[in-house]
Amino acid sequence: MKCKEVNKELIFYTDNNLSKEKKQAIENHLKTCAHCRNLYNVFKESFEIIEKEKIKELDSFFYSHLSEKINQIENKKEKVIWLKSKQVYFQAIAASLIIFLSIYSGIFLGTTNLDKSANYTNSEDYELFAESYNLNQNTKSTYEMSLLEIEEKNK
Amino acid sequence: MDDNQLIKNIQNKDSKAFQTLVERHQTKVINICNGFVHNKDDAQDIAQEVFIEIYKSIDKFRSEAKLSTWIYRISVNKSLNFIRDNKKNKWLQSLDLLFVSDKNINNNSFIDEDKLEEEEKTKIIHQALNSLAENQKIAFTLNKYEDLSYKEISEIMKISISSVESLMFRAKKNLQKKLINYYQKK
Ligand SMILES: [Zn+2]
Numbered sequence: 635m636k637c638k639e640v641n642k643e644l645i646f647y648t649d650n651n652l653s654k655e656k657k658q659a660i661e662n663h664l665k666t667c668a669h670c671r672n673l674y675n676v677f678k679e680s681f682e683i684i685e686k687e688k689i690k691e692l693d694s695f696f697y698s699h700l701s702e703k704i705n706q707i708e709n710k711k712e713k714v715i716w717l718k719s720k721q722v723y724f725q726a727i728a729a730s731l732i733i734f735l736s737i738y739s740g741i742f743l744g745t746t747n748l749d750k751s752a753n754y755t756n757s758e759d760y761e762l763f764a765e766s767y768n769l770n771q772n773t774k775s776t777y778e779m780s781l782l783e784i785e786e787k788n789k
Numbered sequence: 790m791d792d793n794q795l796i797k798n799i800q801n802k803d804s805k806a807f808q809t810l811v812e813r814h815q816t817k818v819i820n821i822c823n824g825f826v827h828n829k830d831d832a833q834d835i836a837q838e839v840f841i842e843i844y845k846s847i848d849k850f851r852s853e854a855k856l857s858t859w860i861y862r863i864s865v866n867k868s869l870n871f872i873r874d875n876k877k878n879k880w881l882q883s884l885d886l887l888f889v890s891d892k893n894i895n896n897n898s899f900i901d902e903d904k905l906e907e908e909e910k911t912k913i914i915h916q917a918l919n920s921l922a923e924n925q926k927i928a929f930t931l932n933k934y935e936d937l938s939y940k941e942i943s944e945i946m947k948i949s950i951s952s953v954e955s956l957m958f959r960a961k962k963n964l965q966k967k968l969i970n971y972y973q974k975k
Contacts, residue, residue, distance in 0.1 A: 642966075645965040648960060673968075677911055680917075680964075683914055692816060696819075696836070697808055697812060703837060753800050
């Protein structure tokens with residue numbers, strides 16, 4: 635095998651991807667060629683560097699750090715939910731307050747009206763009631779009529 | 790407890806089950822993220838985002854899919870998004886560099902030659918990986934940073950196994966070319 639051919643296969647040789655025959659041929663070449671041997675060492679070292687970069691043992695801080703971050707996310711979520719539920723809660727209170735007030739004032743107005751018309755049964759009280767609502771004010775014509783009646787009586 | 794039972798328990802707000810899920814998958818997720826961004830702190834941050842996303846969308850998970858497939862797909866997407874966002878910010882960072890005084894640069898009076906050589910080699914392989922087309926990079930990272938089978942990768946990427954094989958082949962070819970170019974120039 636010539637150097638040029640070997641150079642084309644060296645990385646596959648290093649990574650153990652070659653057939654037995656090819657592997658053997660390159661091995662024989664490397665025994666006699668320092669130049670290709672140097673290159674082979676470059677590939678070998680490169681794969682070793684990758685191998686060294688890998689972590690193998692479990693880092694217990696990784697999970698504690700992670701769960702802290704997740705708690706922060708969860709707290710934010712809870713806050714949003716809490717604020718939203720608070721919003722809903724206040725809206726509910728406001729709505730029920732309005733409903734309560736309108737019902738209550740409706741009943742109050744209704745009952746006072748009823749009170750006024752129902753309780754003034756005798757005429758004296760009715761006069762008071764009528765006065766308060768201006769029900770007894772004479773129209774001009776009835777007032778004139780009564781004047782005429784007085785005049786006629788005087789005759 | 791198998792994954793399906795685990796998901797049911799998490800969906801029922803069992804926080805212990807969620808912890809089990811995280812502990813079962815966290816190193817794999819961090820390794821995948823690190824395979825894309827090559828920075829341990831960034832990889833941790835992205836992995837945290839991955840699990841937050843899982844926590845938020847666990848109700849949407851359908852058990853026809855494999856849990857790990859779903860988790861790794863989210864990991865790939867979050868990592869790629871991180872790289873894209875970083876690229877957007879790069880011109881701002883380069884602007885920042887213009888204003889950084891050079892007093893920090895010559896700070897290392899004791900240079901460890903071996904360490905420097907190792908750092909240099911690490912940088913070279915990372916650069917070579919970053920230069921790969923996105924699909925090649927995804928396949929290569931899943932296979933080399935988390936030892937996933939081509940079948941698993943095909944499920945995560947939603948492509949056929951033979952497509953994964955071809956992506957892996959091209960990824961290695963390209964890496965070989967880049968590394969030979971770099972070390973032969975030296
Ligand atoms: Zn040679």
